[in-house]
Amino acid sequence: MAHLVSAAFVRNRGLFLPGLRAVREMSSQGGPTPPFSTLSISHPASMITHVELYRPEKRNAMNRAFWSEMVECFSQIAVDAECRVVVVSGAGKIFTAGIDLMDMSSDFIQPVGDDSARTSWNLRRLIAKYQETFSVIEKCPKPVVVAVHGACIGGGVDLITACDIRLCTQDAWFQVKEVDIGLAADVGTLQRLPSVIGSRSLVNELALTARKMYSDEAKTCGLVSRVFPDKEAMLAGALELAGEIAARSPVAVQGTKINLIYSRDHSVADSLDYMATWNMSMLQTQDVLKSAQAAIEKKSPKEVPFSKL
Numbered sequence: 332m333a334h335l336v337s338a339a340f341v342r343n344r345g346l347f348l349p350g351l352r353a354v355r356e357m358s359s360q361g362g363p364t365p366p367f368s369t370l371s372i373s374h375p376a377s378m379i380t381h382v383e384l385y386r387p388e389k390r391n392a393m394n395r396a397f398w399s400e401m402v403e404c405f406s407q408i409a410v411d412a413e414c415r416v417v418v419v420s421g422a423g424k425i426f427t428a429g430i431d432l433m434d435m436s437s438d439f440i441q442p443v444g445d446d447s448a449r450t451s452w453n454l455r456r457l458i459a460k461y462q463e464t465f466s467v468i469e470k471c472p473k474p475v476v477v478a479v480h481g482a483c484i485g486g487g488v489d490l491i492t493a494c495d496i497r498l499c500t501q502d503a504w505f506q507v508k509e510v511d512i513g514l515a516a517d518v519g520t521l522q523r524l525p526s527v528i529g530s531r532s533l534v535n536e537l538a539l540t541a542r543k544m545y546s547d548e549a550k551t552c553g554l555v556s557r558v559f560p561d562k563e564a565m566l567a568g569a570l571e572l573a574g575e576i577a578a579r580s581p582v583a584v585q586g587t588k589i590n591l592i593y594s595r596d597h598s599v600a601d602s603l604d605y606m607a608t609w610n611m612s613m614l615q616t617q618d619v620l621k622s623a624q625a626a627i628e629k630k631s632p633k634e635v636p637f638s639k640l
């Protein structure tokens with residue numbers, strides 16, 4: 332009996348200790364990763380990239396650097412064959428306080444231009460640039476899992492609605508705060524939230540009143556798919572989920588993300604057409620044969636060595 336218990340312990344130690352260590356390493360102590368000043372990037376497990384919003388002393392408020400760094404970061408991830416899935420979280424007390432109200436205001440409150448037409452064009456360019464900060468997440472073919480703890484305010488909601496899977500802690504709350512600072516949310520929330528939570532009435536209520544939505548309601552309405560008791564449990568859950576995705580064929584996974592997003596924005600007929608065109612080449616991958624063989628042999632996808640993509 333003692334022999335069996337000890338064998339189980341050794342087996343479990345092998346399985347679980349690296350996971351726990353990886354989760355602890357996800358709560359970054361080391362600060363931002365150069366050349367970034369607002370993001371900490373790590374690789375907690377094979378094929379998984381962790382992007383941590385890293386301005387904890389400012390509650391991860393989104394300053395000028397952040398808006399550019401996200402684009403640079405996700406453009407690199409999009410073509411990184413060592414990454415099959417991304418986990419995004421926030422360092423410190425909360426996920427994010429949204430736009431940096433100190434750093435950003437002059438760009439938008441006193442826009443420059445020789446006359447109103449030129450000022451408007453400049454402002455338009457600036458808004459489009461800020462929209463790209465979160466659109467890069469959606470354009471990235473690798474699935475993005477976002478893990479929210481504490482507050483997720485304003486720009487934070489823009490960010491998470493561009494992600495593929497949303498998790499949160501029991502203490503999380505969400506606020507479409509823009510009307511409170513005198514603007515209509517312009518970098519993704521109004522465009523993506525209606526497809527995320529389905530009820531337009533609820534979207535309208537949240538966006539028009541800026542009321543806080545707590546984790547229980549976020550789960551009920553479908554903004555998040557899972558709620559965890561605390562941040563450590565959530566990061567463990569996010570990593571496990573990311574591991575499940577990373578173990579599968581990257582051809583299948585990336586094609587699934589791209590086609591799900593396409594079908595959100597197009598008719599069923601157009602989406603089926605797009606899918607057929609997509610798969611007329613992607614079905615020729617060796618991953619289909621490898622995966623089918625593994626299924627016949629009752630093996631897990633984790634045992635199949637897929638080529639990098």
Ligand SMILES: CC/C=C\C=C\CC(=O)SCCNC(=O)CCNC(=O)[C@H](O)C(C)(C)COP(=O)(O)OP(=O)(O)OC[C@H]1O[C@@H](n2cnc3c(N)ncnc32)[C@H](O)[C@@H]1OP(=O)(O)O
Pocket residue numbers: 388389390392424425427428429430431432433434458461482484485486487508509512517518
């Ligand atoms: C093209 C436009 C694109 C996007 C537009 C987006 C719109 C938005 O994002 S609207 C949302 C704006 N954000 C807010 O209104 C939140 C303001 N902050 C707070 O309500 C609170 O700070 C808190 C997030 C609830 C956290 O409270 P607490 O934990 O008590 O921390 P504090 O002591 O208040 O703050 C600590 C530290 O962080 C600084 N800070 C917090 N939020 C912001 C922010 N949004 N911008 C800049 N700085 C922020 C705060 O000033 C403190 O700094 P100190 O230097 O320590 O004083």
